[in-house]
Amino acid sequence: MSPSRTAAEERAALVAAARESIARGSKSFATASNLFDRETRERAWLLYAWCRACDDIVDGQDHGHGATAVSDAEARVAIIAEKTTAALVGRVVGDMPFDALRVVAAETGLPPRFAHDLVTGFRLDAEDWRPRSEADLYRYCYHVAGAVGCMMAVVMGVDPADEDTLDRACDLGMAFQLANIARDVEEDDRIGRCYLPDEWLVEMDIPPGQHMKPPFRDRLVVLARRLAARAALHEASARVGAAKLPPRSRWAVLAAAGIYGDIAREVAARGAHAWDHRVTTPKSAKLAWVAKAAVAARRPVRDTPRDPTLWTRPR
Incomplete structure (x- = not known):
């Protein structure tokens, strides 16, 4: 987080970016998310932004579109795992989707095991499992x-x-x-x-x-x-x-x-x-x-x- 921004301002910026991510990545999920109350909706967007970004990184795509085979998939997963671990312990990562995870995990008491289980899924894809x-x-x-x-x-x-x-x-x-x-x-x-x-x-x-x-x-x-x-x-x-x-x-x-x-x-x-x-x-x-x-x-x-x-x- 920039020293010139408050936590509330940072959160608002992350929510805005996450909302844009879900609008681009999944019209179906975006439609359903609008039915939540505001607090839940924003947290759902924050979680989605992290999930979407991780998937895009591993698959060489943009918001779920244009997937391509990448030559460094395992290295990409290693970066995802490192940033995810940092976010889950409350460290500022300086990368929107991972800071979105940091915020939603802190606000909800999200068990880290579930996030790590998802990263395992990305690892399976990277290994051509x-x-x-x-x-x-x-x-x-x-x-x-x-x-x-x-x-x-x-x-x-x-x-x-x-x-x-x-x-x-x-x-x-x-x-x-x-x-x-x-x-x-x-x-x-x-x-x-x-x-x-x-x-x-x-x-x-x-x-x-x-x-x-x-x-x-x-x-x-x-x-x-x-x-x-x-x-x-x-x-x-x-x-x-x-x-x-x-x-x-x-x-x-x-x-x-x-x-x-x-x-x-x-x-x-x-x-x-x-x-x-x-x-x-x-x-x-x-x-x-x-x-x-x-x-x-x-x-x-x-x-x-x-x-x-x-x-x-x-x-």
Whole structure:
């Protein structure tokens, strides 16, 4: 922080920059975040700015667009880890996204383990890691998205000791990432990545590195629909957990679940044409989910036990 600026002025500048980041990086999340109360909304933006910047650094992209293979990915992750650690212990980093993390972590008592778990996810990508089994896939989804769900829960006021609610928050992140993987199969293939488990590819008799080839498109559709089905199960679990949140946070989470869930549903519906054009949720559909979520947030939800067949995050 500049000696000429107060802490309040620094925070305001970080919030403004974070708001710009989410507006550029995710229209879906930006829409949902506007449903939070002001304090939660600003903290969500600050956390997003850090997550977005780390992802961009590792993938050589700008706000999630134009990903390219980078030659120094592991060195980039090392820098991210160093700055993240500094931010979590309250040191001024002098780099907007990491100072945003510093502020939100201090304000919410954010458990450092979740931030470090996300950095582990970036490290997996830097090492060109690929899942061999379905369990590997879920572990990856936790590190790059489930951990973010846990952090967002804390931002929304969930007690870090409330493991059951954190599990539900993790489920929402898992659902989002499974939808991402289904949607981005072709984009990932262009930069030499594949998040479909080797065991799934063997099961469908798809040779390594050939899943985007026309002869295997129908088999790929089966796997994409499997990802969408798994995403739906985690989304349903997260909806139950949302009942534990304050009213406006519940509204925002339910809207985000619907908006992002539509991505997985649309991928499944398009079948072999799912990767002709990038799947997005139209603005009209987003607004419809905002309205539906407002109604759903007022309805009582039966507190059913979490599905024991769902993958559970490490504790």
